[in-house]
Amino acid sequence: VDLIAGNLGKNNLYNPSKERPVTMLAKDFDNNGAIDPVMFAYFKSNLEDDTYRPYPVNFWGDLMSQSPMFRKKFNYFREFASTTKSGLFTQEELEGADELMANHDQTTYFENDGNGQFTMGELPWETQSAPIKCMITTNAGANAATDVLMIGNDFGNEAFIGRYDAFNGGVLLGDNKGGFDFKNAEESGFKVVGDAKDMVQVERANGGNPYIVVTQNRGKALVFSKSE
Numbered sequence: 001v002d003l004i005a006g007n008l009g010k011n012n013l014y015n016p017s018k019e020r021p022v023t024m025l026a027k028d029f030d031n032n033g034a035i036d037p038v039m040f041a042y043f044k045s046n047l048e049d050d051t052y053r054p055y056p057v058n059f060w061g062d063l064m065s066q067s068p069m070f071r072k073k074f075n076y077f078r079e080f081a082s083t084t085k086s087g088l089f090t091q092e093e094l095e096g097a098d099e100l101m102a103n104h105d106q107t108t109y110f111e112n113d114g115n116g117q118f119t120m121g122e123l124p125w126e127t128q129s130a131p132i133k134c135m136i137t138t139n140a141g142a143n144a145a146t147d148v149l150m151i152g153n154d155f156g157n158e159a160f161i162g163r164y165d166a167f168n169g170g171v172l173l174g175d176n177k178g179g180f181d182f183k184n185a186e187e188s189g190f191k192v193v194g195d196a197k198d199m200v201q202v203e204r205a206n207g208g209n210p211y212i213v214v215t216q217n218r219g220k221a222l223v224f225s226k227s228e
Contacts, residue, residue, distance in 0.1 A: 003110040006132030014041040027097035054085040124182035130167035148172040151196035194219035
């Protein structure tokens with residue numbers, strides 16, 4: 001069994017990598033009984049060079065509303081703007097904090113080598129335009145290869161990030177060589193432009209082409225069927 005894992009996609013602010021991972025620190029820093037998560041990502045220090053440093057992702061005002069401890073650390077916005085991961089917390093404050101790191105944001109294909117190992121392969125660039133939320137395998141093309149229907153987007157981001165809404169649904173057509181060709185919504189007719197969450201394949205009682213039912217948050221349920 002091969003795998004395709006949906007992910008955030010490369011069309012995002014953070015652009016994590018092994019060299020520049022996104023980091024989440026989580027701890028009850030102010031001892032009020034609630035966990036305070038703080039995220040960091042690598043950004044250029046200035047426009048004159050290519051040096052990247054891990055800066056807080058959230059604005060100072062967001063952190064202040066989370067805990068007054070962040071208000072006490074700075075007097076001016078310019079001071080917060082230049083602080084990095086190592087400057088926001090003391091070593092004492094970091095004791096006992098959970099640290100999570102992410103270095104891969106791509107929706108990815110994993111081919112089973114048949115011996116318990118998987119080889120990671122790249123999917124067409126169109127699959128990286130927004131988060132992929134659900135996929136099902138079916139036969140959507142003209143050949144006997146397995147194809148993949150994909151839906152995605154995420155309208156629930158924080159305001160300073162905005163919506164991830166660049167994916168309108170798509171079909172990965174198997175090429176019988178272990179790869180895929182991407183067909184966008186205009187080419188395939190499989191068009192899902194909302195905050196798509198889930199989909200199921202419903203078989204017909206008469207044995208015809210199945211229905212594909214797609215749900216969208218605060219949107220209409222959509223029903224598709226392959227035309228002959």
